[in-house]
Amino acid sequence: MERSSEGRPPGAAAGPAPGDGEAGASGAGRGTLGLPAAVSLVVGNIVGTGVFLLPAALAAYGTVSILAMALVSVGAIALAMVFGRLGARVPADGGPYAYAKDAFGEFPGFWNAWSFWLTAWIGNAAIAVVWVNYADxxxxxxxxxAQTLLALAALWIPxxxxxSGVRNIGTFAVVTTVLKFIPLVFVAVAGLFFVRAANFGSFNATGGGWLAALSTAGALALFIYSGVESVTIVAERIRNPARNVGRASVYGVLICTAMYLLSTIAIFGIIPQRALTHSRAPFADAINTMFGGGVGGGVMAACAVVSGIGAINGWTMLVAEMPMAAARDGLFPRAFARESRRGSxxxxxxxxxxxxxxxxxYNYFGTTRGFEKILLIGTFTTVVPYFFSAAAQLFWLVTGARRVSGARLGRDLAVAVTALLFGFWMLYGAGQEAAFIGFLMMLVGIPVYIWTKAKRGEYGARETAPAPPSGRPG
Known part of the structure; x- marks a missing residue:
């Protein structure tokens, strides 16, 4: 595919360079979601129900999982910074899809959109499963x-x-984020006063190598950071996207990182390792341990229920927004670009x-260990767009016509490379089964791409027959 000197397809508008801020904003003020709502969307999508069950899943690997969470947090912050730079340069809907298309061309853009779309609806299933545990x-x-019906209700209400419309989504995100955030902070801070060193257990509880345990625990932990790219997907719905997309991404991840690390350490130190591995509601069990039962565990379970509905609400938005952006560019079936009168x-x-x-x-009737399998497959399909986004930033830094220089270039390169290596590590940590199933699901997208292109009458490059010699019929 022919490309312009800045690495864009011919005719693509040049976005503002990082740091252009408001001067380079595309469509500043057009969106309906301000910075508080954008941060709430990021936090609301990241802090779903995964964090409420994750300590139990991580306990099976030992306290090495705390180290894994710390490393994943560094990677998530690097990704947020990369998304901030890319969002300033390409302030358009689609996020990772738009960035991959801008840097590498049409098909990589489609494959990122497809992978993220898989992540969104697979991940929503994992959120719903954990939500049911706390509702129970x-x-x-x-x-x-009964659990299946309850999960279906949790999906279809959001x-x-x-x-009902975008403005209601923003209001719902702010309300549910506030309601779930206060009690989580309470556990993260107050819980530290109830920590007992003996409860942490062994560093590596798997019986195998600690590096393998570290990688798998990291892959599980990455799922709770899914959503770091939320505002990049709906950039055109954000006020002043060139400025606020990056700020919302970084602020949201920093808030979640502090809460995740503190709350995980607290839960590990409050509940003995053996008991924690079998807990279906670790935060509620921690509250009951701290205060001797009573209503505390019920309050925490209620917060997890609210958190889950808020996260499903935000991810349902992303399930539709990513393919809509690709459909407008002719890379997804046109039906995905249809909007209601309310803009939905x-x-x-x-x-x-x-x-x-x-x-x-399938989780309740078709498999065992369904939650962990869904989580790891979702991790694999999540990391693919993250990896391409980091690669797009690295590509722009190396080949872009408007280069940054000096200390800023060194910093941006370091962040991009960190995010790229983080993607490699998470793909490895997802494991062979998740990588195999996830890759098969991504391959299914190729016939969809071919069908979509054929429907538009775009069949790719064709060979041109040589012209007949002068004076002779063709």
């Missing part, structure tokens, strides 16, 4: 049928909120929620 703290519905991409919302519903049914 009150309901006690143990049958797979879908209705999304169908209704087709993407309905299709994404339906696919998530199938994964939920």
């Amino acid at each position: 703290y009150f309901l006690g519905w143990d049958s797979p049928t 879908a209705m909120v999304n169908l 991409p209704w087709f993407g919302v309905v299709v994404g929620t339906a696919l998530t519903s199938l994964v939920v049914v």
